[in-house]
Amino acid sequence: MDNKSIALSHGVTEGEYKKIVDTLGREPNITEIGILSAMWSEHCSYKSSKVHLKKLPTKGERVVQGPGENAGIVDVGDDICVAFKMESHNHPSFIEPYQGAATGVGGILRDIFTMGARPIALLDSLRFGDPKLPKTKYLVEGIVSGIAGYGNCIGIPTVGGEVYFEECYNGNPLVNVFALGVMNKNEIFRGYAKGVGNPVICVGSKTGRDGIHGAVMASETFTREAEEKRPAVQVGDPFTEKLLLEACLELFKTGVVVGIQDMGAAGLTSSSTEMAERAGTGIILNIDKVPRREAGMTPYEVMLSESQERMLVVLQKGKEEVAEKIFKKWALDFAVIGEVKDTSRLNIFENGKAVVDLPINLITNDAPVYKRPYRKPDYLKDVKKLKISSIPVPNDLGRVFLNLISSPNLSSKRWIYEQYDHMVRTNTAVPPGSDAAVIRIKGTNKAVALTSNCNSRYCYLDPFAGSMIAVTESARNLACSGAVPLAITDCLNFGNPEKPEIMWQFKKAIEGMSEAARVLGTPVVSGNVSFYNETENKVIYPTPTVAMVGLIEDLRKHVTQWLKKEGDILVLLGETKEELGGSEYLKAVHGQVSGPPPQIDLEAESRLISTLIEATQTGIISSAHDISEGGLAVAIAESCFTPNGPTGVKIKSLYGKIREDVLLFGESQSRAIVSLDKKNIHKLENIASKHGIPIELIGIVGGDRLFIEGLIDIPIRKAYESWAFGFENSLKSKIFSHELTQMITNDISRM
Amino acid sequence: MPNFGLVVFPGSNCDHDCYHVIKHMFKQECEFVWHEEKNLDRFDSIILPGGFSYGDYLRTGAIARFSPVMKAVEKLASEGRPIMGICNGFQILVEAGLLPGALIKNSSLRFVCKWVNIRVENTNTPFTHLMRRGDLLRIPIAHGEGNFFANQDDIRKLTENSQVVFKYCDEEGETTSQSNPNGSIENIAGICNSQGNILGMMPHPERCCEETIGGEDGKAIFESLISWLEKSESQALIRTHV
Numbered sequence: 005m006d007n008k009s010i011a012l013s014h015g016v017t018e019g020e021y022k023k024i025v026d027t028l029g030r031e032p033n034i035t036e037i038g039i040l041s042a043m044w045s046e047h048c049s050y051k052s053s054k055v056h057l058k059k060l061p062t063k064g065e066r067v068v069q070g071p072g073e074n075a076g077i078v079d080v081g082d083d084i085c086v087a088f089k090m091e092s093h094n095h096p097s098f099i100e101p102y103q104g105a106a107t108g109v110g111g112i113l114r115d116i117f118t119m120g121a122r123p124i125a126l127l128d129s130l131r132f133g134d135p136k137l138p139k140t141k142y143l144v145e146g147i148v149s150g151i152a153g154y155g156n157c158i159g160i161p162t163v164g165g166e167v168y169f170e171e172c173y174n175g176n177p178l179v180n181v182f183a184l185g186v187m188n189k190n191e192i193f194r195g196y197a198k199g200v201g202n203p204v205i206c207v208g209s210k211t212g213r214d215g216i217h218g219a220v221m222a223s224e225t226f227t228r229e230a231e232e233k234r235p236a237v238q239v240g241d242p243f244t245e246k247l248l249l250e251a252c253l254e255l256f257k258t259g260v261v262v263g264i265q266d267m268g269a270a271g272l273t274s275s276s277t278e279m280a281e282r283a284g285t286g287i288i289l290n291i292d293k294v295p296r297r298e299a300g301m302t303p304y305e306v307m308l309s310e311s312q313e314r315m316l317v318v319l320q321k322g323k324e325e326v327a328e329k330i331f332k333k334w335a336l337d338f339a340v341i342g343e344v345k346d347t348s349r350l351n352i353f354e355n356g357k358a359v360v361d362l363p364i365n366l367i368t369n370d371a372p373v374y375k376r377p378y379r380k381p382d383y384l385k386d387v388k389k390l391k392i393s394s395i396p397v398p399n400d401l402g403r404v405f406l407n408l409i410s411s412p413n414l415s416s417k418r419w420i421y422e423q424y425d426h427m428v429r430t431n432t433a434v435p436p437g438s439d440a441a442v443i444r445i446k447g448t449n450k451a452v453a454l455t456s457n458c459n460s461r462y463c464y465l466d467p468f469a470g471s472m473i474a475v476t477e478s479a480r481n482l483a484c485s486g487a488v489p490l491a492i493t494d495c496l497n498f499g500n501p502e503k504p505e506i507m508w509q510f511k512k513a514i515e516g517m518s519e520a521a522r523v524l525g526t527p528v529v530s531g532n533v534s535f536y537n538e539t540e541n542k543v544i545y546p547t548p549t550v551a552m553v554g555l556i557e558d559l560r561k562h563v564t565q566w567l568k569k570e571g572d573i574l575v576l577l578g579e580t581k582e583e584l585g586g587s588e589y590l591k592a593v594h595g596q597v598s599g600p601p602p603q604i605d606l607e608a609e610s611r612l613i614s615t616l617i618e619a620t621q622t623g624i625i626s627s628a629h630d631i632s633e634g635g636l637a638v639a640i641a642e643s644c645f646t647p648n649g650p651t652g653v654k655i656k657s658l659y660g661k662i663r664e665d666v667l668l669f670g671e672s673q674s675r676a677i678v679s680l681d682k683k684n685i686h687k688l689e690n691i692a693s694k695h696g697i698p699i700e701l702i703g704i705v706g707g708d709r710l711f712i713e714g715l716i717d718i719p720i721r722k723a724y725e726s727w728a729f730g731f732e733n734s735l736k737s738k739i740f741s742h743e744l745t746q747m748i749t750n751d752i753s754r755m
Numbered sequence: 756m757p758n759f760g761l762v763v764f765p766g767s768n769c770d771h772d773c774y775h776v777i778k779h780m781f782k783q784e785c786e787f788v789w790h791e792e793k794n795l796d797r798f799d800s801i802i803l804p805g806g807f808s809y810g811d812y813l814r815t816g817a818i819a820r821f822s823p824v825m826k827a828v829e830k831l832a833s834e835g836r837p838i839m840g841i842c843n844g845f846q847i848l849v850e851a852g853l854l855p856g857a858l859i860k861n862s863s864l865r866f867v868c869k870w871v872n873i874r875v876e877n878t879n880t881p882f883t884h885l886m887r888r889g890d891l892l893r894i895p896i897a898h899g900e901g902n903f904f905a906n907q908d909d910i911r912k913l914t915e916n917s918q919v920v921f922k923y924c925d926e927e928g929e930t931t932s933q934s935n936p937n938g939s940i941e942n943i944a945g946i947c948n949s950q951g952n953i954l955g956m957m958p959h960p961e962r963c964c965e966e967t968i969g970g971e972d973g974k975a976i977f978e979s980l981i982s983w984l985e986k987s988e989s990q991a992l993i994r995t996h997v
Contacts (some may be wrong), residue, residue: 052942086842152866157807159768243766243810333789425868425897427962427969429806430772435969444967446775559967 007031009273022532027366035352037306040367042270042308043277046535052501053533055404056514067489072117073194074265077187077683078491080555084445085192087121088184090129090495090551092534096237097179101146103246106154106240110312112183113160114266117249118315120193120738122187126155126428128165128181129456129495129549133174135412135734140169144260146737150240157242158249162424163432163441167455169412172464175539182418182456182551186445190425193478195265197279197287197318197436199420202262204287205324206330208248208314211272212297214238215310216309242337244313251334252315258330266634273307273367275316276342277350279370284475286347290673291354295337303352303359318344358577373707380504387465390585390599397665402716404593405637406726408669411592414634415730416645437647438564439481439630441558451562453487453554459633460545460587462601464669467509468516469601471548475520475671476609477632478552483613484628486563486620493572494531494550499543501535509546517548524608525611526552537540557603563620565629566610566646569654572626573576573682574643574653576613577692578675582637582662588633589669602673608672611695616676618691623686630683631675637668640676640703641710641723652723655703657713664715679705756883757848757984758784762828762844764864766791768839769805773961777802780964781912781977783859790822799928800837800881803844805959815858815900816846825851825932837980838953842898844953845945853912853930854955856905862938866899871936873921873958874928880920880951882976883984891928892921892972894958896936903939903946903959910957913946920955921945 005014012023012039024032024040032040044051055296062070069077073324075089087324093108109126128151133140155162160183161284183299197204219394242369253260263283265275272294280287319327324340331338345351350367363370398404408414431453440455444472457477463470478490482638494517499506537544556562584590585599619625631639634657644651658667680688686703692699704713710716710723759777763770770787777785788795795801808819813895819825827845832838832853840848848854861867875883875890905913913919921944925934930942937957960973 109812149865156765156866156899157768157810158867159806241810243807243812246766246768246807423866423868427868427895427897428768428772430775430962430965430968433967554756660879751811 007033007037010034011037011041014038015045016041016522019494020044028362035307036362038304038308039273039360039362043275043367048270048274050533051372052374052376052535053510054373056511059514060528061517061518061522062529064491064525067527068192070529074118076491076493077119077191077192078451078553080450082448082745083189083255084188084448085189086184086548086553087116087119087184087187087528088493090182090201090493090549091180091496092179092495093179094176094403094497094534094537096145096332097618098177099506100237101143103237103239104152105147105150105314107238107755108179108181109151109154110240110242110245111268113158113245114315116183116185116266117252118193118264119187119267122253122583123160123183123185124158125441125454126162126182126553127186127454127456128162130167131173131178131547132169133177134171135169135555137174141735144307146229147177147179148420148423154240154242155424158246159428161432163427163443164436164454165428167417167420168460170460171544172545175374175542176537176544178482178497178544180549182450182493184454184553186674190255193264194262195279196283197285198262198283200285200344200346202318202321202344202634203318203340204289204344205319205327206294206339206341208336209241209311210245210295210297210307211306212311212313212338213301213305213309216308217429229230235395238310238312240271240312242298244408247334247336248313248315251330251336254330255327258326258371258643260326260569262318262320264315264317266482267316269310271308271310272316277364277367279316279318280350280364282551284348285344286349286364287342289342289352291352291359293339293341295339299391302711303354309576313578315362315450320725323408345379348560360600376501376507377504378511379504379505380508387426387598388600392584393580394586395594397663398593399666400667402718404621405668405716406635406718408589408592409638409723410726410730412731412734414461416728417731418728419732419735433559433562434485434564438476438485438566440485440487442516442562443486444559449558451559453482453485453556454551455481456549456551457481457550460547461591461597463513463548464545465586465599465601466653467512467546469604471513471516471519472606473601474519474548474550475524475526475603476606476673477630478550478614479524479526481628482552482554483616484563484565484630485554487556488614488617489552492528493551494528494548496531496533497537497547497549498535498545499538505731506543513546513548517550520606523610526567555575561621561623563625563628565643566627566703567643567679568626569653572656572679572705573701574677574679574703574705575688575699576677576702577697580662580667580670580675581673582666583670583672584666586673587669587671589635589665600664602671604673610674612697614672615692615697616697619678619688622687624680624687626679626681628676628678631677633671635669635671637712637716643677643679644710644720645724645727651705652707652709653703653711655712656705658702659714668715756784757799757988760786760788760795762788762790762801762803762824764808766810767810768896769803769959769961773802773804773959776961776964780893781981783981785987788824789890790824792824793827795827795831800833800980800982801953803840803847805842805844808843808847808907809918812988815843815846820851825889826934827851832953835950837983838960839882839980841943841959841961842957845957846900848953849957852949853953855909856903856946858900859904861902862899867936868897869936871897871958872924872926872934874924874930876922877917877947879917880947880954880979882954883920885979886975889928891924892975893963893970894960894972896958898957901939902937903943903997910940916949918946918949919943920947920954942964
């Protein structure tokens with residue numbers, strides 16, 4: 005094969021190859037092709053998304069580090085910062101669920117501690133296909149145990165996240181992992197290869213042949229043969245990462261680190277070239293010095309290996325011994341593999357022989373950028389129509405309610421989060437299950453609140469509105485927890501960007517997210533784009549996952565969604581509209597994914613958030629819960645289902661202009677339900693009216709029934725059990741195991 | 756003031772949590788001890804914290820028991836100083852032969868992290884002497900291999916010598932199978948050696964010493980231990996002065 009054909013087989017286009025040859029004045033060799041194709045892959049270069057990502061607001065008073073580094077950093081006051089980021093590991097997790105998900109956790113944690121922060125929390129946003137499919141069960145088990153296996157072992161609590169089931173993810177589950185760490189403001193480290201003559205060090209695990217060209221894999225759509233790509237999935241070693249984490253944090257204290265970056269996608273290639281690019285320097289690597297797991301690896305393999313648990317460090321010249329001692333203590337490899345140069349080039353030598361000579365800019369800044377064509381998809385013409393009057397109102401709304409709360413999307417996710425150590429590090433003030441996880445920052449009175457959201461059904465029906473709602477719901481979750489929303493990290497999961505319809509979804513989603521983030525004052529400080537989420541032409545719903553971080557200045561003022569005491573009154577904040585489009589009820593009960601998603605008025609949302617923050621800070625609120633999937637009825641029930649067991653409620657007749665099922669299960673936005681001592685109602689009224697938010701006293705806490713006058717009346721214990729065991733039951737259901745047996749039998753007979 | 760040694764194995768991850776409780780909440784002397792240390796004579800009590808020593812890749816605690824520090828732990832134990840192994844620390848003590856039995860995979864075959872109730876069975880130990888038999892503690896567990904197993908003979912001995920310190924139970928204190936989170940034989944959550952100075956327990960007392968993070972029943976264990984150490988310190992002082 006000639007070099008050009010090799011390049012094309014690496015996913016480099018004709019045009020891109022010409023650009024390489026023109027710049028170099030010669031043909032690239034195989035190692036150079038490997039480097040350029042990895043760095044120019046969609047995954048590393050953001051070539052299709054770059055032009056749109058620029059629209060996101062990224063600046064703010066508290067923003068210390070925006071996009072472009074390993075993670076975003078936000079100032080939480082008193083010289084303390086938090087670093088956070090979310091990343092996808094969709095493709096590897098589909099191919100090998102346990103290791104794919106596990107290495108997703110490992111990768112995002114390195115992004116955090118490479119900046120000098122100690123990771124204190126993880127979130128996981130997971131999306132699976134039809135829960136009735138045996139393959140879904142296999143993926144759920146594998147992905148959840150992969151996350152647990154890595155996070156539990158390294159000792160970082162997994163404190164929250166979200167799980168959705170929807171057919172569009174049958175062939176392409178989503179695994180979006182978020183991590184957050186805490187650091188001192190004056191101890192931030194960045195990926196800069198500064199200081200000509202400074203040594204370049206490789207630390208951590210040895211380099212092996214695993215995960216070679218993972219970045220390219222993540223930039224292709226899947227075919228049936230995808231599972232043959234298993235060697236492109238890396239294997240995680242959380243124990244080594246724990247050692248690496250402790251060694252790096254110890255190293256940072258010595259003051260000898262100039263720059264540091266983890267070796268994630270495209271391994272040594274991306275870390276070395278991105279560090280040189282940021283510092284405007286060049287780099288020499290003696291590839292034979294890289295510690296290897298096996299003999300006979302070529303420079304190509306070493307440069308593109310995605311072996312996990314490795315870091316590239318630039319040290320002050322002459323301080324190698326200080327660092328080496330620390331890594332030896334933690335039984336980790338330490339090797340000087342190169343030097344910072346002023347050449348602006350990447351020069352790689354193998355036993356003194358030059359094997360790569362490329363300009364840094366060609367690899368990084370000059371990577372191709374595409375303004376891909378976009379076009380509004382045709383499917384929208386059909387799905388947007390929804391005549392609510394044509395939807396019959398079910399007779400037994402109590403039964404409908406029980407079905408909804410026991411469904412995989414709305415039932416308790418206890419089966420999942422009990423497999424995660426969510427308490428280690430002893431900071432978890434609000435465990436999984438409430439609107440947001442609340443994690444205290446030791447040594448202060450502060451806490452951070454964390455949440456992630458995306459209703460991809462809304463995004464499918466209207467990517468602009470859907471992604472706005474992902475932002476507003478996140479902010480509302482935080483406000484309900486008593487936190488002031490600070491900033492966002494996103495994980496943008498879409499189909500093939502070469503299709504104009506997908507590009508249109510992407511463009512609209514970015515615009516929606518930008519507008520909402522701007523109005524709510526929550527800049528996007530880091531994130532990740534995952535395209536090509538398609539298998540055999542079946543594309544996922546656009547899924548721009550938003551993770552948002554909020555600040556609670558005084559931990560004692562945090563609030564949960566759970567009702568606290570009998571006799572408290574329940575108050576609904578916000579306006580309920582005649583809306584059913586895109587709702588869980590419409591899909592689960594009437595089998596339809598249609599209509600416009602709920603309207604979102606950013607200005608009204610902003611006023612609701614101010615109301616919630618003020619109400620929680622004045623201490624008059626016992627509980628607060630955002631109303632989202634499943635509507636008012638499900639939100640009330642979720643407030644009743646406290647970690648200590650269920651509490652009953654009596655809700656008055658809510659009849660009005662809105663029909664019963666819409667009233668109970670409609671998903672109108674910008675609403676929340678709070679409970680409080682009745683003596684505080686006037687204070688709440690004052691706060692709400694100041695912000696122009698309508699409130700309505702709807703009921704009282706107490707009794708042993710879930711009673712909504714004229715609509716629902718069931719024993720609270722029965723509702724609780726449907727909800728608490730619904731998820732487990734659907735995983736265990738007979739249909740399920742029968743189908744699994746069938747699948748295995750079929751597989752065997754095919755052998 | 757008693758001086759606590761907190762052993763850090765490669766892969767320990769509850770070391771900082773224990774330190775936080777002993778140092779910041781109970782204001783005791785406390786020091787991290789790297790697993791390669793060979794002399795622990797300066798300490799009055801040793802804690803082996805939870806985590807995944809050596810990744811627990813082989814069998815929980817199976818490699819850590821060979822760490823140089825374990826010889827010194829054994830020496831202190833033989834001198835009667837209190838040794839407490841929590842979660843992975845318990846697993847290491849069992850592997851080291853300092854406590855009987857074995858900790859095998861949870862009966863669910865899954866990792867489990869949640870709050871459980873345990874009942875105090877033996878108050879004649881440094882770790883429980885301030886409690887009453889039958890007291891209930893609400894306490895978190897977080898483990899994949901906490902299913903305590905021992906042969907009939909060992910179980911008989913454990914029972915006869917009152918070496919069972921804690922049992923999983925329900926909110927009423929009944930040791931039902933439903934309240935057993937991992938399949939442990941006889942709902943055993945924690946045991947001690949026949950002298951009573953080595954305790955191994957799967958639940959995490961260091962995770963429940965503050966209401967802010969869900970509860971403070973774990974304090975009773977640290978309070979007992981500290982008071983016991985203070986008492987033996989003063990007794991030793993009296994002995995040397997008489």
